[in-house]
Amino acid sequence: MKILSDISNSQIKEGNLSKEDILNLLNTKQNDITDLMSLANSKRENNIITYSKNVFIPLTEICINYCGYCTFRKDPTDSKAIILKEKSEVISQLKIAEKQGCKEALLTFGEQADEEEVVKLALNKMGFENMTEYSYDICEATLNNTNLLPHTNAGVLSYDEMKSLKEVNVSMGMMLENSSSRLRKTDAHKNSPGKDPKLRVKTIADAGKLKIPYTTGILVGIGETKEEIAESLLSIKNLQDKYGHIQEIIIQNFRSKPGIPMEYYAEPSVLDMIRTVSVAKLLFEDVSIQVPPNLNHETNQIFLLCGADDWGGISPVSKDYVNPEAPWPEIEHMKHLTNYVGLDLKERLAIYDKYINNEYLNENILNRTIKLKKSIS
Numbered sequence: 578m579k580i581l582s583d584i585s586n587s588q589i590k591e592g593n594l595s596k597e598d599i600l601n602l603l604n605t606k607q608n609d610i611t612d613l614m615s616l617a618n619s620k621r622e623n624n625i626i627t628y629s630k631n632v633f634i635p636l637t638e639i640c641i642n643y644c645g646y647c648t649f650r651k652d653p654t655d656s657k658a659i660i661l662k663e664k665s666e667v668i669s670q671l672k673i674a675e676k677q678g679c680k681e682a683l684l685t686f687g688e689q690a691d692e693e694e695v696v697k698l699a700l701n702k703m704g705f706e707n708m709t710e711y712s713y714d715i716c717e718a719t720l721n722n723t724n725l726l727p728h729t730n731a732g733v734l735s736y737d738e739m740k741s742l743k744e745v746n747v748s749m750g751m752m753l754e755n756s757s758s759r760l761r762k763t764d765a766h767k768n769s770p771g772k773d774p775k776l777r778v779k780t781i782a783d784a785g786k787l788k789i790p791y792t793t794g795i796l797v798g799i800g801e802t803k804e805e806i807a808e809s810l811l812s813i814k815n816l817q818d819k820y821g822h823i824q825e826i827i828i829q830n831f832r833s834k835p836g837i838p839m840e841y842y843a844e845p846s847v848l849d850m851i852r853t854v855s856v857a858k859l860l861f862e863d864v865s866i867q868v869p870p871n872l873n874h875e876t877n878q879i880f881l882l883c884g885a886d887d888w889g890g891i892s893p894v895s896k897d898y899v900n901p902e903a904p905w906p907e908i909e910h911m912k913h914l915t916n917y918v919g920l921d922l923k924e925r926l927a928i929y930d931k932y933i934n935n936e937y938l939n940e941n942i943l944n945r946t947i948k949l950k951k952s953i954s
């Protein structure tokens with residue numbers, strides 16, 4: 578194949594691809610696609626596909642952004658909105674999750690929710706100044722009351738906020754979504770100041786400086802060009818080369834939902850997803866490539882054939898609040914799908930093995946993580 582053979586083996590081995598190389602690969606056509614897939618798949622280090630057994634805790638559904646693809650965010654006037662989930666409720670959900678074998682408490686919520694009066698009041702009533710103080714308290718309570726390990730995905734945070742949350746999280750994350758500031762003028766991000774790529778790159782870089790094991794990724798199909806996908810992957814690569822804290826990259830496909838501003842946007846085709854997953858695998862060394870199984874019910878297995886090696890969080894006890902219409906497959910079913918392509922399914926923690934050390938974790942969390950790790954291996 579012409580395009581692939583132009584790229585040398587050592588370039589692929591080192592993930593040393595230029596923007597032009599990536600763009601060519603993202604435009605791969607016809608039979609060359611199977612070559613691209615095989616090449617990406619041949620970079621697989623082993624036959625293991627991982628997942629994390631988690632419980633999804635949306636601390637608040639209030640958010641200052643209005644992303645054109647989002648149904649998670651609720652208006653403060655919505656009587657069904659979670660303004661602030663109470664600590665006692667969180668703990669009881671965590672205990673149920675623990676009984677079901679969950680090891681990760683995934684705290685995902687709206688950005689800068691404390692700028693909204695109702696949230697601010699609810700926080701003050703409980704004795705907290707802001708969402709970060711409350712998140713800290715919830716993570717600490719998670720560690721004190723269960724053996725679950727917190728992973729917070731709260732969008733853009735400051736250096737000091739992350740410095741504080743690092744004490745009580747094994748890992749954190751935030752999708753870059755895309756590095757293009759052009760999207761700030763489009764349906765996807767025109768009402769979302771928090772989706773300014775500069776702020777997001779800074780958040781990911783700060784996490785790197787703080788040595789926080791980190792999850793990021795791109796949202797495919799939000800009106801971006803292939804060139805912007807190439808630039809986004811390179812911008813994550815840049816951060817990884819500098820700090821080395823990125824444990825996994827999520828290649829997430831946009832799913833259309835009734836009522837969102839982007840309802841009539843086309844979802845990415847399976848071929849575009851295949852090309853993007855393949856390129857991500859070729860570009861990165863020792864970083865997991867995650868494709869969420871609940872967003873690709875019919876097409877999951879194909880991503881295992883082009884280098885994906887992680888299914889992400891799968892929950893036996895909670896829904897995916899971001900994509901509530903997309904139930905997670907049963908873990909048994911995921912095992913079957915994985916085995917069927919000749920690979921093995923294995924549970925992992927919210928922190929990948931190479932970060933389980935005192936460079937990334939304080940002594941308390943490190944000891945607990947090591948203990949929990951023993952229980953799954």
Ligand SMILES: O=c1nc2n(C[C@H](O)[C@H](O)[C@H](O)CO)c3cc(O)ccc3cc-2c(=O)[nH]1
Pocket residue numbers: 629631633681683728729730749750751752792793825827867888889890897898899900926927928
């Ligand atoms: O169920 C979900 N889990 C999401 N997760 C959870 C993720 O799959 C796991 O928590 C991590 O793999 C850590 O184990 C995210 C975590 C991040 O740090 C950043 C973004 C996401 C996005 C989602 C998501 O859309 N749905």
Ligand SMILES: C[C@H]1O[C@@H](n2cnc3c(N)ncnc32)[C@H](O)[C@@H]1O
Pocket residue numbers: 646647648751752754795796829830831832833834899900
């Ligand atoms: C938690 C992450 O979920 C993703 N997200 C938000 N809305 C959608 C959607 N309609 N389809 C797929 N992913 C979505 C964003 O990338 C966000 O950062």
Ligand code: SF4
Pocket residue numbers: 640641642643644647648649650686687688732769771
């Ligand atoms: S995707 Fe996150 S930042 Fe965007 S509106 Fe939804 S909750 Fe807010």
